[in-house]
Amino acid sequence: MKNHRIVIIVTTLFSLFLLVVSKAHAVDIENGRSLHAENCLACHATNTYSPDKRKIHDLAALTTQVKRCDFSLGTQWFDEDIEDAVSYLNNEFYHFK
Numbered sequence: 001m002k003n004h005r006i007v008i009i010v011t012t013l014f015s016l017f018l019l020v021v022s023k024a025h026a027v028d029i030e031n032g033r034s035l036h037a038e039n040c041l042a043c044h045a046t047n048t049y050s051p052d053k054r055k056i057h058d059l060a061a062l063t064t065q066v067k068r069c070d071f072s073l074g075t076q077w078f079d080e081d082i083e084d085a086v087s088y089l090n091n092e093f094y095h096f097k
C-alpha cells in the first residue's frame, strides 16, 4: 500500500518535471524565418547579410544589431523572437560558431 503511494508521488513529480522542461524555450528557426520575412525586409534586402557587404563579424554583434533593428522598427519582439531571428540569420547567412 505504502509503495503504491510512493509510485504515484514519483510519477506525479516526473510529469510536472516534463511539463516544465517542455515549456522551456527551444530555438525555433522557422519562427525566426517567418518573423524576418514579415518584418525585416522594409529597409534592407538579405544581400545586406552577404559576406562582401556585411559589417557584422560575430554572433554577439549580430544579436546587438537584430535588437537595434527590432527597436527602430518598433516591433517589440520578445527575447525568444530575437533569439529565433538571430538563429535564422546565422543558420541561413552568417554561419558564426
Ligand code: HEC
Binding pocket: 036, 039, 040, 041, 042, 043, 044, 048, 049, 053, 054, 055, 056, 062, 065, 066, 069, 070, 072, 073, 075, 085, 089
Ligand atoms: C528601419 C529600417 C530597418 C528595418 C525595418 C530593419 N533594419 Fe536591419 N538594418 C538597418 C540599417 C540602416 C542597417 C545598417 C546598419 C549599418 O550598416 O551600420 C541594418 C543592418 C542590419 C544587420 C547587419 C547587416 C550586416 O551584417 O552588416 C542585420 C543582421 C539586420 N539589420 C537585421 C534586421 C532584422 C532582423 C530586422 C527585423 C527586425 C531588420 N534588420 C529591420 C535598418 C533596418
